[in-house]
Amino acid sequence: MERVNQVICEKRSYSREFKSHQHDFGQLLFPLQGSLEIQTKGQEIILNSDYCFYLPPQFDHNYRSMDRNEFLILDIPIQYLPDNTSSMYMQLDKQWTSIRYLLLEEAKSQENKASLVDLTRYVTNKLHLSNTPSIDYIHKHFKESIKLETLAKIEHYHPVYYSAWFKKRTGKSPKDYISELRLKEAKHLLISTVWSITKISEELGFENSSSFTRWFVRCEEIAPQKYRNLNNG
Template sequence: MESVNQVTCEKRSYSREFKSHQHEFGQFLFPLQGSLDIQTKWQEINLNSDYCFYLPPRFDHNYRSIDRNEFLILDISTQYLPKDTSSMYLRLDKQWASIRYLLLEEAKSNENISSLVDLTRYVTNKLQISKPPSIDYIHNHYKEPIRLETLAKIEHYHPVYYSAWFKKKTGKSPKIYISELRLREARHLVIGTEWSMSKISEELGFENSSSFTRWFVSCEGISPQKYRNLNNG
């Protein structure tokens, strides 16, 4: 990218030797063929066709590819980025795959820069609202025991750094975030169903109704049965 005020979308390939740099712009990498090894201070990622990856400006990283490869690269001027962004490792779901397709079409035509800018704005907006894979995992598994190491591994972070990254992302520690999800579901089940406390405790992954009741009291200050009675009149 010649200027930090530009947006560039093009196909690139990478060599087998590790190279190290940072850039003054944000960069999205979409695999088309092969994989790319990316190393940052806290992450080691093998970026393959199942994921895409965002690198924020001025972010030191090493990279190489040991196989035949091709990537669609979107270099994003800082004027289109939020003030504070972090690296994002994202599953290439249907929406991101559709975005990649549209970017490929823009890269082929390379005629209307305004269309590419509009698409880039959409990408950066989606970047802000997308859930990283580990947070997605929490929302799908919060009723089960979740280890910090498991979440860190999903993001390819060191566990110590993952906690700091998570708090920056959500404003909460992983433990509190998970507990709040369980409590929200607990309130719903206590008020919105006629399930017994034993069934609710089993649904939420507690060993028994006693442990569920103790946890609920510690969170709400009253027992789940009293909470039900008060809210259901």
């Protein structure tokens, strides 16, 4: 029980045989050498040194490593975690690379538990606020047609499970999330530019201005030109 309530940061290696379990705590995995196969309900990933992966509490998973391996593991007691965290597959950008370095230093020293706890609180806040690769993809490509299968593949999910995961993560369906981004951009373009409705509809990936207008009215209950006139005084 004491281990469950303790922040633990250490290096671990894994065997070639598949093992299956769940934790009473959250766990963040950083590959240092080799890779790890992880299977969850609806998701299969090969975790390598370009990514890190977060497993929430009470989350069934199978895992094994087929090569020489070493991982930096952070076990996070539930009292440090936001409510209802979901699994997260994240690319190691500069921030996550810096976090890995700091955690490695903590794993080496094991002297100042308070600093590890402070770092863990920072990590859990970043987990709560960070976008995953598929959400980053949406933000970069929301003006284009995005298939659910494309998003699911980015996260290594089956499309049905991806939709459930996405809603737990964001509170919205992928379709509604993308529509909100498009609507926000449409409003911005209507107010901040003198572009024609046709040009704006093209910019946002609509087939024509009529389909854009119908969509805008459905979302806002007002025509785009009328919205522009009202908000431009």
